[in-house]
Amino acid sequence: MAFENILVETFDAVGLIRLNRPQALNALNAALLGELNAALEQFDADERIGAIVITGSEKAFAAGADIKEMQALDFVGAYRSDFLGEWEKITRARKPVIAAVAGYALGGGCELAMMCDFIIAAKTAKFGQPEITLGIMPGMGGTQRLARFIGKAKAMDLCLTGRMMDADEAERSGLVARVVPSEDLLDEALRAAARIASFSRPVVMMAKETVNRAYETTLGEGLRFERRLFHSMFALEDQKEGMSAFVEKRTPAFKNR
Numbered sequence: 001m002a003f004e005n006i007l008v009e010t011f012d013a014v015g016l017i018r019l020n021r022p023q024a025l026n027a028l029n030a031a032l033l034g035e036l037n038a039a040l041e042q043f044d045a046d047e048r049i050g051a052i053v054i055t056g057s058e059k060a061f062a063a064g065a066d067i068k069e070m071q072a073l074d075f076v077g078a079y080r081s082d083f084l085g086e087w088e089k090i091t092r093a094r095k096p097v098i099a100a101v102a103g104y105a106l107g108g109g110c111e112l113a114m115m116c117d118f119i120i121a122a123k124t125a126k127f128g129q130p131e132i133t134l135g136i137m138p139g140m141g142g143t144q145r146l147a148r149f150i151g152k153a154k155a156m157d158l159c160l161t162g163r164m165m166d167a168d169e170a171e172r173s174g175l176v177a178r179v180v181p182s183e184d185l186l187d188e189a190l191r192a193a194a195r196i197a198s199f200s201r202p203v204v205m206m207a208k209e210t211v212n213r214a215y216e217t218t219l220g221e222g223l224r225f226e227r228r229l230f231h232s233m234f235a236l237e238d239q240k241e242g243m244s245a246f247v248e249k250r251t252p253a254f255k256n257r
């Protein structure tokens with residue numbers, strides 16, 4: 001499939017998707033969404049791929065949903081088409097997805113980064129939910145995911161004032177897993193993805209599924225879910241290989257990759 005709004009590459013077992021609408025600071029329009037979902041689905045289904053990285057440009061990961069596309073939208077049109085509902089598909093990828101963020105991650109850009117499994121940020125990254133300045137509020141998960149990921153105080157601050165948060169504050173707040181110098185961003189994200197892709201794939205996918213469960217259920221149910229999947233891992237050759245390799249002081253050769 002030929003893409004116009006994203007660039008897609010592979011690095012061994014890692015799939016890389018670059019948002020590519022430089023003229024609009026990677027504003028997220030319907031065409032870009034369709035391509036991003038298609039590329040993610042392809043990588044998710046591709047047996048050679050073990051992890052995926054989504055990134056933008058040096059100036060912008062994404063400066064939000066496309067304001068020019070939304071400007072003339074009316075209520076009935078938004079409601080009937082379930083406008084923005086398709087973005088939830090990003091979270092259906094079963095393989096890990098890392099957001100590598102430099103520059104602006106605003107509105108839908110911040111929300112897209114939060115739909116990924118974790119965020120690695122360049123020093124230049126700026127996160128925010130400026131929708132309030134446009135006479136709307138976040139609509140791709142910002143109010144819900146920010147509140148869960150960084151707590152009520154900062155979620156309210158960002159959503160109600162529309163201010164931006166720099167990379168260091170985002171890391172202190174727990175939004176971002178790592179902050180790295182800008183020039184190292186892509187290498188760091190690709191290295192992390194390659195490391196993930198080197199492990200047993202079913203175990204990686206189950207670990208992702210189980211951490212995500214923590215956001216959907218009670219602690220008791222989540223712990224039971226974890227234990228059941230943990231038990232199931234003893235049915236894997238990769239568990240025998242991983243533990244034998246440790247005992248024999250060698251590098252494991254996982255089969256399910």
Ligand code: CAA
Pocket residue numbers: 023024025027028063064065066067068084104106107108109111130131134137138139140142
């Ligand atoms: N939608 C459409 N176009 C956008 C855009 C967006 N979200 N963000 C930037 N652009 C366009 C600009 O209109 C401009 O295009 P033209 O050259 O044709 O005028 C181009 O990208 C470059 O932008 P600027 O000239 O504004 O660049 P800057 O460096 O001066 O400012 C910025 C950068 C502070 C990020 C500024 O562009 C900005 O404030 N953008 C909008 C941010 C925003 O409000 N995002 C939330 C969108 S709503 C949303 O996302 C809802 C939701 O929850 C899903």
